[in-house]
Amino acid sequence: MSSDLRSSIRSIPDYPKPGIVFRDITTLLGDARAFRRAIDELVQPWAGTKVDKVAGIEARGFILGGAVAHQLSAGFVPIRKKGKLPHATVSIAYSLEYGIDEMEMHEDAVAPGERVILVDDLIATGGTATAAVALLKRIGAEVEAACFVIDLPDLGGARKIRDLGVPVRTLMEFAGH
Numbered sequence: 001m002s003s004d005l006r007s008s009i010r011s012i013p014d015y016p017k018p019g020i021v022f023r024d025i026t027t028l029l030g031d032a033r034a035f036r037r038a039i040d041e042l043v044q045p046w047a048g049t050k051v052d053k054v055a056g057i058e059a060r061g062f063i064l065g066g067a068v069a070h071q072l073s074a075g076f077v078p079i080r081k082k083g084k085l086p087h088a089t090v091s092i093a094y095s096l097e098y099g100i101d102e103m104e105m106h107e108d109a110v111a112p113g114e115r116v117i118l119v120d121d122l123i124a125t126g127g128t129a130t131a132a133v134a135l136l137k138r139i140g141a142e143v144e145a146a147c148f149v150i151d152l153p154d155l156g157g158a159r160k161i162r163d164l165g166v167p168v169r170t171l172m173e174f175a176g177h
Ligand code: AMP
Pocket: 020, 021, 022, 023, 024, 057, 060, 120, 121, 122, 123, 124, 125, 126, 127, 128, 129, 157, 177
């Protein structure tokens, strides 16, 4: 990982609440070289392999996932917050720090047996990505890998996803929350 990629992330202490350091990727996205490099590095293990779909998690996963899909000549599938998708959906509830939330995808967005790569900006506890993997598997996807620009390894999310048998690719780590 290049030092310029890491330095393109803006860290904002105590956002959205005290004790959390928010890792802001808008500064990476706004830097043409860093954005291209992040996408190139994310897709590198799958260059030349057949990937049918890239699934991105709302909302930052849409930006990165769309670019990854284009690079791999794959389709793009949005995984959205409940109530946003117009056609028949499958949904899954998952735990947040306070309460639960629900994410959805169109039931026909992935055909059984299609090879899918999941993309989001950051993995922390892994709750969001675990739910997304479960949703994709429920509609018959082969989840080839999960990719994140940033890993917060102290929170154990990447390990959880690997324990599900899904390879995880991340480009950089930050200690703590
Ligand atoms: P988790 O489900 O705990 O793995 O949290 C991952 C989701 O929350 C991702 O969609 C991230 O965008 C967001 N997130 C969690 N922690 C942070 C953080 N420190 N900075 C920026 N985004 C975060």
